[in-house]
Structures are given as C-alpha cells and as structure tokens.
Amino acid sequence: xxxxxxxxxxxxxxxxxxxxxxxxxxxxxxxxxxxxxxxxxxxxxxxxxxxxxxxxxxxxxxxxxxxxxxxxxx
Numbered sequence: 001x002x003x004x005x006x007x008x009x010x011x012x013x014x015x016x017x018x019x020x021x022x023x024x025x026x027x028x029x030x031x032x033x034x035x036x037x038x039x040x041x042x043x044x045x046x047x048x049x050x051x052x053x054x055x056x057x058x059x060x061x062x063x064x065x066x067x068x069x070x071x072x073x074x
Contacts, residue, residue, distance in 0.1 A: 013052065019068065028057075028063065032055075
C-alpha cells in the first residue's frame with residue numbers, strides 16, 4: 001500500500017471540493033483531512049475555520065501538481 005503525501009494545505013471547503021473532484025476525475029485517489037475541530041464545526045455550521053489538507057498517493061504527487069497548475073504555466 002502506498003503512503004500518502006501532502007499536496008495542499010489550509011484550503012477552504014469549496015477549494016478542497018473542487019480540487020478533489022478534479023483529481024478524482026483523472027483517477028487520482030484523494031484523502032482530505034480537516035485540522036483541529038474543523039470537521040465537527042463544518043457539520044454544525046457549514047464552515048471549517050481551520051482549513052483542510054489534501055493528500056494523494058506518494059507516487060502520484062507530481063502528476064497531481066501538474067494537473068493543478070494554471071493553464072498558462074503548463
């Protein structure tokens with residue numbers, strides 16, 4: 001089993017949703033972790049003030065970074 005590697009940190013809920021959807025559409029597994037009590041806060045208030053981290057398998061980190069680059073940088 002491969003180890004996960006941090007791709008992005010401190011994303012708001014909407015950013016994390018968009019990035020997760022894009023990576024999954026390319027077949028890249030994604031693990032999202034909320035910081036602190038962020039996940040519980042999001043359930044009750046709809047807002048995660050602590051941010052979300054996005055992890056991908058270690059062997060797919062470079063591909064994920066390439067896919068998330070802005071169009072004009074590729």
